[in-house]
Amino acid sequence: MRARKVLRVACAGALVAVLFGLATGATDDCVVSITGTVEPFAEWSDAAPTIAAGDFTGSVDGTTISQVGEVLETTKALTLYANANITITAAGTANSGIATNGIETLTTKYKITGNVTVPDAAWKTAGSGVGEFFNAANSYSVTHVSGDGSYAINLGVRLESPAVRAADAGDYTCSITLTATW
């Protein structure tokens, strides 16, 4: 009789303990879901890159023009970050994109190569005329590949001194703007 009572009490205790969650090792989960959105966008790794006089090569003395009809060239490696298909266009800004020293200018040409659909095979003169570098119809396409959000864009610059006279001595400067549109 006493044993049955003890058994009943034990069973009741165990039942209460289990139902009240007093047993160790019990768990409960909360599943947390997180979302965030990445918009289509593009940006240049360097928004204001520069090409210094010392970056040019090709002349007799290396980096400066010291003869008539001499040519300097350089290629500036740019990086375009993008997660959408991009169109790049160019515009002349300071000195209309033509290397200038006072009233003196050097013939200035450009070309774009790298991860563009149709890279330039030849130099294009700084100007807005048909076939020239700043012409509105002159654009470059970059096709985005999923997971590859970085594209190499190479800007070539060519400076030519006049063939029949010596250009004024001094520093020649200009700037251009490359615009990525998506």
Add this chain to the structure above:
Amino acid sequence: MVIRLCAKTERGSRPEAQDGDVHRPGMLRTAGSVLAASLIVCAASAVGLGVTGWAEPTGSVAIAPSFTSTNQANSASTALTLNHDGPVTLQASEAAAGDGVLTSPSSDALATAYKLTGAALGTSADTNWVSASDLVHPSRSYSVEGVGPSEITVWVRGVTPADRVSDAGVYSATVILTVTW
């Protein structure tokens, strides 16, 4: 509320058991049955009220604003209510490897970090961001002190890469917070 209900039921059964009636053994059994049934009802009520456990089985965090540049960090949080009648342990895990990392449909990923905060976490609350992998491999453990309900705030941060643009789209992640007592 549960304890008061139990006491009331016990008081109601006692007079019957002390009557000294000739049918006392049978009445005792009846009283015992009533008491047991009351205990079960009380216990079931307690379980239903969630003495220990999350107030809601799910939570959500929407990171805003959208990501529109490289190396951009955006974060958001949600407050979860944890019911507990004593100290418990909180751990995070993933249903599948990588679930805790914000991932796009194209399988691109954002650097994802978490923070769990709340007064009840005491010294185990995060003061710095914890990467998704450090949160779940091995599962980071948090001590919840005292008696609830306690508010546990889950912070989530996504960061776009610095050297490229992540694919456009909606990135999602899931973590499981398990309370053990």
